[in-house]
Amino acid sequence: MTDLERPAAVEVHHPQPITPPPTTAPLVPVQPGPAPAVQSVQLPDGRIVTGYALAPAPASAEARPAVSRMAVNIALGGIGFGAVCGGLFLLTAFVAALAAFVQQLVILAAVIFGGFIAVQVLGTSRGRSGGTTVHIRKAVIKRNHFHS
Incomplete structure (x- = not known):
C-alpha cells in the first residue's frame, strides 16, 4: 500500500459553546467633580483590594420630596377651579334669570x-262739573279753516 492508497487520518472537531460576555450593571450618571482618593484595604488572608470609597448620600436629597410644592399647588388649584366651574355656571344663569x-x-x-x-x-x-264740551259734528270747515 502506498501513501495515496492509505486512508487519511480523520480529525474530529467538537464545537465549543460561545459564552456570552458577563452582564454589567447599568451605568449610573455621576456628577462631575474632583476625583476621590484611591483607598487600599488589606484582607486577613493577605490580599490587597484597591478602590474608591463611596461617600454617603447627602441628607438633603433624602428629605426633599419627589414633587415640588408649587406643582402640587398648581394641580390642586386646577382641580378646585374645575369643581367650581359648575357652580359659576349656575350662578351666572341665576343672575341672568x-x-x-x-x-x-x-x-x-x-x-x-x-x-x-x-x-x-x-x-x-x-x-264732573266745570268742563267745556265741544261737539265736533256741529263744526263747520270753510276754506281749510276750522269754525266751531
Missing part, C-alpha cells in the same frame, strides 16, 4: 301705571 324677572316687573309696573294715568287723563267727563 333674576335680571329678566326684574325687567318684566318694571315693564308690568309701567304698563299698569301708564294705564291708570291714561284713564285719568282721557277718561269721560260725565259727572
Whole structure:
C-alpha cells in the first residue's frame, strides 16, 4: 500500500459553546467633580483590594420630596377651579334669570301705571262739573279753516 492508497487520518472537531460576555450593571450618571482618593484595604488572608470609597448620600436629597410644592399647588388649584366651574355656571344663569324677572316687573309696573294715568287723563267727563264740551259734528270747515 502506498501513501495515496492509505486512508487519511480523520480529525474530529467538537464545537465549543460561545459564552456570552458577563452582564454589567447599568451605568449610573455621576456628577462631575474632583476625583476621590484611591483607598487600599488589606484582607486577613493577605490580599490587597484597591478602590474608591463611596461617600454617603447627602441628607438633603433624602428629605426633599419627589414633587415640588408649587406643582402640587398648581394641580390642586386646577382641580378646585374645575369643581367650581359648575357652580359659576349656575350662578351666572341665576343672575341672568333674576335680571329678566326684574325687567318684566318694571315693564308690568309701567304698563299698569301708564294705564291708570291714561284713564285719568282721557277718561269721560260725565259727572264732573266745570268742563267745556265741544261737539265736533256741529263744526263747520270753510276754506281749510276750522269754525266751531
